[in-house]
Amino acid sequence: MDMTDSTPPKPWQEKRELSFKEYMHPPYWIPHVGVVRLARALEKAVGKEQANEIIDQTAKDLHTEFWKTHTENAPIKSLEEFFQKISIWSPGTEGEAKESTPNKVVFHVTACLYAQTFRELGAPDIGYLWECKQDYNLLTLCPGLKLKRTKTLMQGDDCCDFTWAWEDE
Template sequence: MTEPNPSAAPSDAADHRLGILARRRIEAEIIKPIYEIMKREFGIERAQAVIAEAIRGAAVDAGQSFAAQEPGGTSIASFVALQVLWEKDDALDVEVRREDAGHYDYDVHRCAYAEMYHAMGLGEIGHLLSCARDEYFIRGYDPRVALTRTSTIMQGGKRCDFRYRMRDGNPAAVDQERKHDE
C-alpha cells in the first residue's frame, strides 16, 4: 500500500497531490501484469497470497508513516481527518453513522475503487488491493483502534460497513484482543 508520505522529499511532492484513487489506479496498472505472471507461474492461490502479504505489510507501514506525522498523537479524530484523502476525486459516497472520541462508523454506498478494479479486470483481487488494506492501515496508524466490517461492495455487498472503535486497555491487552478477533 503506497499512501502519500507526509515526510516525503520535495521531489515527491507532485506525486502526493494525487488522491488515493488515482494512486491506486497507477499501482494497479503495475500490479496487473505481475499478478498475471504469478498466476501463470505459481497458480491463483499462491499469486493471491503473495499480493495479500505485500499489501498488508505496505498498509501497516503506511499507517505508521501517517501516525508519525500526528503532532499530538493518534486518535479517532485524527484518523477521521485523514478520510478526505480516500474520498478525493468523488471516490466514495459515504454516510457517517456515528463519530465521537471512541467510534467512527460509516457506510459506503458507492465505491469508485471497486468500480475501477472491476473495469481493469482486477475484480478477483480488488479486495486484496483495496479493502484488505483498511484493517492493516489502522493497525499501523493506531493499534488501539479496531475495525469491524461485515460487507464490502468489492465482494458483492450493497455497502461497505466500516465500524472503527477505540479499544480500552494497554497495548498488551489490545494485542491479545486483536489475536482473539482473528
C-alpha cells in the same frame, strides 16, 4: 532554459491537474492495470493461492510503510485523530454516516472508484487484496483502533459497512 526561449514545454514537463476519478480511469490507470496483469501472471506462474499471498503481503508492506510515515512522529490517540489523518486516504469514495460518537463511527461507503476500477478490470479479487483488506493494517499502527466490516463494494455488496471504534488501553 532561459526566460527568452519561446520553445513550448514537452508534454511530460507540463504540470497536469487530475481529479481522482480521472486518475483511476484510462489513460491514467496504468498502475491498476499493471497490478492486475502482474497478479494474473503470478497466478499462472505459482498458482492462485501463492500469488494471493504474495499480493497480500506486498500490499500490506506498502500500506504499512505509508501509514507509518503518517503516524510514527505523531501517534494517533483517538478516533477523532484517526479520521483527521485518513481524510487524505479516500478521495474516491462517497458514503453516509450512520452513527457517530467520540468512540465509534459507523458509515457506509456507497460509491468507490477503487471498487469500480478493479471491477471494470475484471479483477475485484485482486482489488480486495490490494485495497480493501489493507484497511485492517491500520489496526497494527493504532493499538486502540478497532474495525468491523462485513460487506464491500469490491466483493459485489451494496456498500462497505465500516464500524470504526476506539478502545482506550
